[in-house]
Every structure is written in structure tokens, then in C-alpha cells.
Amino acid sequence: MVINCKDVWEHISGYLDDTLASSEFVEVQKHLEHCEICSAILDSTRNILILTADERVFELPLGFSERLHARIDEEMQRIA
Amino acid sequence: MTAEEIQLRNEAQVIASIMAGETGFFHDLIRPYERTVYIMILSVLRNEADAEDAAQEAFLKAFRNLSKFRAESKFGTWLIRIALNEARSRLRARKTAAAETLDAAPGEEGHVSPALLRDWREVPLETLERQEVRIVLQQAVMTLPEIYREIFLLRDVEELSVRESATTLGISEAAVKVRLHRARMMLQKTLAPRLKQVNPKQRWFPWL
Numbered sequence: 001m002v003i004n005c006k007d008v009w010e011h012i013s014g015y016l017d018d019t020l021a022s023s024e025f026v027e028v029q030k031h032l033e034h035c036e037i038c039s040a041i042l043d044s045t046r047n048i049l050i051l052t053a054d055e056r057v058f059e060l061p062l063g064f065s066e067r068l069h070a071r072i073d074e075e076m077q078r079i080a
Numbered sequence: 081m082t083a084e085e086i087q088l089r090n091e092a093q094v095i096a097s098i099m100a101g102e103t104g105f106f107h108d109l110i111r112p113y114e115r116t117v118y119i120m121i122l123s124v125l126r127n128e129a130d131a132e133d134a135a136q137e138a139f140l141k142a143f144r145n146l147s148k149f150r151a152e153s154k155f156g157t158w159l160i161r162i163a164l165n166e167a168r169s170r171l172r173a174r175k176t177a178a179a180e181t182l183d184a185a186p187g188e189e190g191h192v193s194p195a196l197l198r199d200w201r202e203v204p205l206e207t208l209e210r211q212e213v214r215i216v217l218q219q220a221v222m223t224l225p226e227i228y229r230e231i232f233l234l235r236d237v238e239e240l241s242v243r244e245s246a247t248t249l250g251i252s253e254a255a256v257k258v259r260l261h262r263a264r265m266m267l268q269k270t271l272a273p274r275l276k277q278v279n280p281k282q283r284w285f286p287w288l
Contacts, residue, residue, distance in 0.1 A: 009194055013261035040197040044272040045264055047202050049236055051275075052267070056208045057217050058119050058237055061128055064135075065114055069107055071136050072143065076103050 003027045008038045012045055091155045098146060106143055113156050116238045117163040123229050124167035125174075126222055134170055138163040153247060160234075160248045192265035195272040203275050213278060220270050228263035235260050 008031050014020040015028050032039050051057065091109065098105045110117075117138055122131035142149075142162050149158055207213050221232060234245045235256070246253045 006191075009265070010191060010261075012194075013257070013264055016264075019257075036198050037196055040200040041194045041268065041272075043200040043202070044197060044275070045194070045268045047200065048267055048271050048275070049264065051203060051205070051208065051213075052217050052221060052232075053237055053239070054205060054208055057214050058115075058122075058221075058233075060115055060118055061132060064118065064132060065111075067132070068114065068136055068139060072106065072139060075140050075143065076106075080103075 003031055005031075005035060005038055008032070008035070009041065012042055015042065016046060016049070088151075088154060092151050095146065095149065095151075095155065103143075106146075109155065110139055110142070110159070113159055116156070116160060119233055119238065120160055120230070121163050121167040123222065123233050124164065124171055124226070130170065131167075134166050135163065138166040141166065154244065156240075157244055157248050161250075164230075164248075192262050192269060194265050195269045197272060197276065200272070200276075203278050207278055213275075216274055217271070220267055224263055224266055228259055228266060231256060231259040232263035232267070236264070 008028055011020060011024060011028050015025070020028065032042060094105050094109050098109065114135075118131060118135045121134045121138065122128065125131050125134060138159075142159050145162070149155065221229060221237075224232060230249060231245060234240045234248060235242070240248065242253050242256050246256045249256070251259075
């Protein structure tokens with residue numbers, strides 16, 4: 001079975017998570033070896049996931065933790 | 081025992097101590113989940129001040145309802161569900177639901193075509209030192225339709241497993257995988273063309 005670019009796009013997530021069946025993986029791999037466009041899509045997706053997972057992108061507001069624990073302490077004293 | 085089993089057992093012990101009156105342990109119990117709870121609430125409310133207040137309320141609700149927690153699920157999963165419920169009920173109260181349903185409308189069928197590129201030069205992590213890059217990434221995630229935004233944050237930012245994400249959102253594991261794939265492709269489509277212009281040697285926006 002030969003797969004085309006659109007088939008590969010449907011498998012990008014599974015490829016990155018390593019959840020493809022081994023036959024699918026082999027087909028995708030073969031396609032990627034000769035297709036610049038799909039390789040660039042795969043690389044850019046992987047790169048974007050690495051960037052968005054970095055803790056600097058989604059940060060807790062400064063002082064969040066202190067304010068939260070102070071409010072919990074207040075609640076505990078109230079019900080004690 | 082796996083790391084996950086140890087974590088479950090430790091959590092069960094800590095929860096038992098809190099229920100026995102050593103309430104101070106609640107601080108330790110929630111510490112690993114502060115960011116996840118905040119981010120998930122932010123993803124619903126999309127306003128930092130509201131999200132912080134709702135997050136505090138969600139933690140207080142978890143504290144008050146701790147006796148109802150059943151150990152068959154992970155504490156984290158239970159907590160994130162409380163947080164999402166808190167955020168969604170505030171969103172309904174805010175009555176901006178009309179605007180929200182519009183962007184949540186795209187169905188689960190059909191596929192997303194990625195942005196087509198011939199080559200990709202990796203954007204290094206150092207680029208995240210620049211605030212404008214962080215903002216572009218945040219905005220791309222926060223403007224995904226809600227069902228995709230939630231699953232993307234749980235799986236790819238907060239790194240929950242497929243099963244934990246499914247339990248948290250009350251959807252099947254198959255739905256988790258399909259939604260996550262679409263979310264990633266949507267992000268590739270919006271972000272790849274923008275990130276491609278990031279040149280480490282130049283400022284991205286020359287007028288800034």
C-alpha cells in the first residue's frame with residue numbers, strides 16, 4: 001500500500017506519540033524519506049509542541065501560590 | 081509499584097490525614113496541581129484575574145468536598161474536573177456563552193490541512209526569552225475552539241496521559257486522540273508560518 005501526503009497528515013499525531021501500528025509507521029516513514037513537504041510539516045509540528053510545552057509559555061501569575069495558600073489558611077481558620 | 085501507583089498511595093495517605101484533622105497537609109496535596117488548575121480555568125475564562133479567583137475557589141471547593149473524593153480516580157483528575165466545572169459555571173454566569181458557542185461550533189468531523197512548507201528550520205527554545213514569541217504561542221492555543229484547547233492543554237502542556245485526559249473531560253480515549261490530532265494540526269497551521277519568520281539575529285517586529 002502506498003500512502004499519499006493527505007494520509008500522512010492524518011498520522012502525524014500518532015507518529016509523534018509513537019502510537020501507530022507498525023505497518024502504518026513503516027509506510028509513513030517511507031513517505032517522509034522522499035517528501036520534503038511532509039517532513040517539514042512533521043518537523044514544524046514537533047517543534048511547535050516543544051515550544052508550547054515549555055514552562056515559560058504558560059506561567060502562573062506572580063504571587064499566585066502565596067495568595068492561594070493564604071486564602072486556604074483563612075478558610076481553615078474560619079471552619080476550625 | 082509504578083511511580084503512578086506510589087503517587088496514588090501517597091495521595092491516599094495524605095488525604096486520610098487531612099480527613100483525620102491534619103488539615104495543613106492540604107497545602108502539600110495541591111501543590112503539584114496549582115499550575116494545571118490555573119491553566120485549565122484560564123483556558124475557559126480567558127482572563128487572568130478571573131482565572132485566579134476561580135482557581136482559588138476551586139481549591140476551596142475541593143477542600144470542603146474532600147470527604148466525597150473516591151480513591152478509584154486520581155486526586156488530580158477529580159480536582160481538574162472541579163476546576164473546569166467552576167470555570168464553566170462562571171462563564172455561563174458571565175453570559176458570554178453566545179460568543180463562545182460560535183467558536184466552539186466546528187464539528188468533530190473533517191480534517192485540518194496543515195500549513196505547507198518546503199523546509200523547516202527549528203525555532204530554538206532560547207527564542208522563548210522574547211515576550212512577543214510567548215504571546216504568539218499563548219494566543220494560538222487560547223484561540224483554538226474550546227474542545228481542542230482543553231485537550232491540547234491537558235495532554236501537551238500539562239502532560240496528562242490519554243486515559244487521565246479522557247476521565248477528566250468525560251470523553252472516550254479515541255475522542256482524546258482525534259481531538260488532540262486536530263488541535264496540533266490547527267496550531268501547526270497558524271503557528272508554522274508565523275514562527276518561520278523568527279530569526280534569532282533580528283527582532284521579530286522591527287518597530288518594537
